[in-house]
Every structure is written in C-alpha cells, then in structure tokens.
Amino acid sequence: MKKTVTGAQLLVETLERINVETVFGIPGVHNLKIYDALTKSKIHHITTRNESGAGFMADGYGRRTGKPGTAIVITGPGLTNIMTPMGQAYLDAVPMVVISSQLPTTIMNQSTGFLHELKNSTIMASSVAKESRTVPSVELIENYVVEAYKLAVTGRPGPVHIEIPLDLLAEKVQVNKELKIQFTETTTLHEGSIDQAAEIINQADRVSVIAGGGAVDASKEVEELIEKLSAATVQTCAGKGVVSDKSKWNLGARLPFENIRQFIENSDVVIALGTQLSPTDLWENSLKFQGTLIQIDVDSDAFYRNAPADLGIKGDCTSVLQKMLPLLKEKNTTIPEELDQLKIDAVKSAPQVIGNEVTFDMAIDVLDVFREVLKDDEALVADMTTAAYIALSEYQTYQPRTFLHPVGFGTLGYSMPAAIGMKAAQPDKNLIALIGDGGFQFTMQELAVACEQELPIPIVIWNNAGYGEIKRNEKSMDFDSFIAVDNRNPDFMKLADAYGIEGQMPVNKKQLKEALLGSFAKKEPTIIEIDVNRWER
Numbered sequence: 001m002k003k004t005v006t007g008a009q010l011l012v013e014t015l016e017r018i019n020v021e022t023v024f025g026i027p028g029v030h031n032l033k034i035y036d037a038l039t040k041s042k043i044h045h046i047t048t049r050n051e052s053g054a055g056f057m058a059d060g061y062g063r064r065t066g067k068p069g070t071a072i073v074i075t076g077p078g079l080t081n082i083m084t085p086m087g088q089a090y091l092d093a094v095p096m097v098v099i100s101s102q103l104p105t106t107i108m109n110q111s112t113g114f115l116h117e118l119k120n121s122t123i124m125a126s127s128v129a130k131e132s133r134t135v136p137s138v139e140l141i142e143n144y145v146v147e148a149y150k151l152a153v154t155g156r157p158g159p160v161h162i163e164i165p166l167d168l169l170a171e172k173v174q175v176n177k178e179l180k181i182q183f184t185e186t187t188t189l190h191e192g193s194i195d196q197a198a199e200i201i202n203q204a205d206r207v208s209v210i211a212g213g214g215a216v217d218a219s220k221e222v223e224e225l226i227e228k229l230s231a232a233t234v235q236t237c238a239g240k241g242v243v244s245d246k247s248k249w250n251l252g253a254r255l256p257f258e259n260i261r262q263f264i265e266n267s268d269v270v271i272a273l274g275t276q277l278s279p280t281d282l283w284e285n286s287l288k289f290q291g292t293l294i295q296i297d298v299d300s301d302a303f304y305r306n307a308p309a310d311l312g313i314k315g316d317c318t319s320v321l322q323k324m325l326p327l328l329k330e331k332n333t334t335i336p337e338e339l340d341q342l343k344i345d346a347v348k349s350a351p352q353v354i355g356n357e358v359t360f361d362m363a364i365d366v367l368d369v370f371r372e373v374l375k376d377d378e379a380l381v382a383d384m385t386t387a388a389y390i391a392l393s394e395y396q397t398y399q400p401r402t403f404l405h406p407v408g409f410g411t412l413g414y415s416m417p418a419a420i421g422m423k424a425a426q427p428d429k430n431l432i433a434l435i436g437d438g439g440f441q442f443t444m445q446e447l448a449v450a451c452e453q454e455l456p457i458p459i460v461i462w463n464n465a466g467y468g469e470i471k472r473n474e475k476s477m478d479f480d481s482f483i484a485v486d487n488r489n490p491d492f493m494k495l496a497d498a499y500g501i502e503g504q505m506p507v508n509k510k511q512l513k514e515a516l517l518g519s520f521a522k523k524e525p526t527i528i529e530i531d532v533n534r535w536e537r
Helices: 007-017 032-038 051-065 077-091 121-126 138-153 166-170 191-203 213-229 258-265 317-327 336-354 360-373 386-394 415-425 444-452 468-476 492-498 509-520
Strands: 002-006 022-025 044-047 069-073 096-102 131-134 159-165 172-176 207-211 232-235 269-273 292-297 311-314 379-382 431-436 458-463 502-504 526-531
Touching (some): 007 172, 051 415, 131 138, 138 172, 191 317, 213 317, 292 317, 360 431, 360 458, 360 509, 379 386, 415 444, 492 502
Parallel strands (some): 022 069, 131 159, 458 526
C-alpha cells in the first residue's frame, strides 16, 4: 500500500521503524518541517538549551545502552555547536547519529549569504564522524537514515552525520506504508588466527589481559577467559567494569601505574581486547611488551597504531572469545596473593602517580559514598575534574557501562548532559553526575532540561574554585604566578533556588550520603556542592 508523505515525515517514520525512542535537539527555522512531523510521532523529543547539550545527551544515551543516541540540529551554528560532543563520541567509540538540515539544493555551496550557510559542512563534520553525508534526493532519505544507524554500530562504533536540504524535507514522495526495516551487523572473523592465538596462549606460562571499551559487551566471555588462564587483568577507562573489581584477577584501571605496567609487560602473552592501547589510557607512557601481544578488535587499524600486535584478530570480542575459549587449556600459574600485593602497592602510590596528594583522601571519601549508594549496575558519570581522575583507578566498578568518562577527547561539561541522556534511556536506574565547578559552567544551562524532564539526578559539583587541575599543572611547571585558573563562581545554592530545586553543601560522608539518597527520591535534580576547603575528615 502506497501513501504520500513529505521528506520530513519520511525521516521521522523511518526513525520510528528502526525503533528510535528518544531524540535530543533544538528547533530552528531550518528544521521545523522535522519538528512538525515529530508532533505526530510517539518519539520522545527532549529540547536542550544548546546543541552541545544535545550531543552530550546522545553520547550518554549511546554509551549507556550501546544503541545510537540521536540528535537533531540545524545547519550552520547548530552543526558547529554539536561538533565537540561528536568529537568526544568519535574518540571514545560511542554510537551516535546527528541529523541536520541543509540549505536548499538550488543554492547549496554557492556562497550566497543565505541564513545559516556553512562552507563544506560535510568536510567539517567528517573530522569528528565516521561519515558525513548529504542526502541527494527525497527518495533516498530512508536509505541514508538506515545506513547511518547501521554504520554507527558497525565495526568500531562512532557518530555519523547526515544532512537533508530544506527543499527535500518539504518535497512529497510516495512510500510503502507496510515497509519494515531491519538491519544486522556482520563482522569478519579470522578463523585461522584464532587457532594460532590459542596455540600461542597454550604454550605460555603467564598470560595477562588488557580489556578496553570494545569488550564491554563481552564481560561474560572475558571473565571466563581470565579464570581459565589464571590471567591478571587490567582495564582501560572505557573498559572499567568489563571485569568486576571483586575479581581476584583484576588489577583495575591502573595501566599508568609503573608496578602494574611492568607486571603486564613482562607476561609471556598479553591479550588486548577491544583497545587501541592509546596514549591517553597510558598517561603517555608507552608499553614495552617482552612477550607476545595478541590483539582482538573490530578495527584492524588498531593492530598497528600504538603497540604493534604480534598477532591481530579482526572481530568483535564476544564472537572471537566464544570460538577461542574451547581451544584453550586451563592454567594455574599466577598467584592471586601476588596480585593482591600489586594492588596494595598501587593504592599506596596512587596520590603520587595521580599527582594530587592534597585532596586525594577527600576524593576517596566522596567516591566511597558513591559506591555505597549506587547498586552494582548503576552508573557514575564523571567529568574532567580532580575527583574523576582519582576515580579512574580508585573507584570500584562491578559491571560494564557503569563508569562513564570523556577520556578520549577530554572535553569539559560532559557529565551533566550525558547523565540526562542516560537517565532518559533508563529512568528506573539511579546515577550520579560528578563534575567540577569549572566544567559545570560549560553546560550548566542544561540543568533546565533535567528540571523540565523531572529527572532525579544528583549533580555533585567538586568545587575547588576554578580550574583546579590546570592550576596544579601550572604549579608543577613552576609558573612564576598562576594565570587564568582562579575564577569567580556563581553561588551554586542560589542557582539551585533559581531553578526551584534543592541545593545542599555536605561537609562529611554522612551528610553526602543523606543528600544523595534524598536526591534519588525526588522528581527533580539536586545540586550537591562539595567545597574542598570545608570538607571534614
């Protein structure tokens, strides 16, 4: 059965057919046709206060669920505003689809001075996306949308951008009313390499595992692997929770720690699962493997980038490990007591390694309370801030996708809007947004969205009166005087009052716990300010 719809209606109906439930965005004169179609849709639209907020919310949605988060923006300033969160998603391999309008096809790329005109928009967007494409005709809107969502999750996940010219959004087209859209991901497995890898592993005395973000959906298989091989395991930031911190084999996310790094380097075989072994995860300390490096990743380029693999297996970690595990012999070569001592020594050295001895214990207090009030499957969403850098190694994580941090691109202002996106995806799960006073002001306008959506998110502001981490670095670099780091903050309690929500300033663990539990019980966010100069120990 055929029916006639506009391009905008076709776009929204296609989103419905591929089960998009929530989109984040801002209406503008150049995408109102899309918004008109959304008024007739069951898709939940969340209006953000800046397109960067829409991008971070889509990131949070995708990072937590594994499904692409969706953002709708206008061309020009809408697209440029969302490029920072697109860059974050691209570096951290988070699935996202960004849909923008574009000038009419009759005047595209002609420098006419048309409103929101942008030179080479797809070239610009492609620097932070897997692909950036212009839909060439109304008949192809459906195909381009489906392909965008497929590409976002195929291979190494990431953001995909498509733009639709204004005249195509208004143009009418006939479509099949009964059409059902399905797509599945296909991954190539190198069967021979799996056999070869199993042979190398079986001959080794000591095997270690590094688990990255590409292994978050293979937690069960990774746990089975390390138990079978008695393998010490570390995770990257994105891989936190792939192996529970309750496991006797887990050394945590501590690759930057010298004693942990040396232990891994001296293994006969290291199996790297879903990680590029990037300088960011190593704090720019390169790995020097003494044994054989076996790397498993959907992105074969990862085998050559940072630490060249002796053997690379292209494929998703779940499928590869399911085929490899039956080929492996059980080992009992690593003594858990030795790993316990490694962890004890690492914890002792953490303040020096992280470079923050002044507020380290205070941050541990705060993180301990977070762990106490959150269930194993509930998330801490951390921004780029002092307490979060300490949390990278010291916060205990028990399941994948429960510690989320913008490690790759390292943007400020991520935490609160990302938490909104996560809460929109899973409203029944508690979470905590941890953010510095400086980072909070990058996206503080999105607090209005959490209020409108009635989301019980505790927004914990680590207040060190400015850009504390930059100040610490200026000090370590022996600046003659501090510059641009001691910044004036708003009164965060008055800000909470302005939005009609509660603000609290706990000064010890007991008060923080009460504030967090109270926040979970509300139908609105709560600002919880931790003043580092007032904390009681």
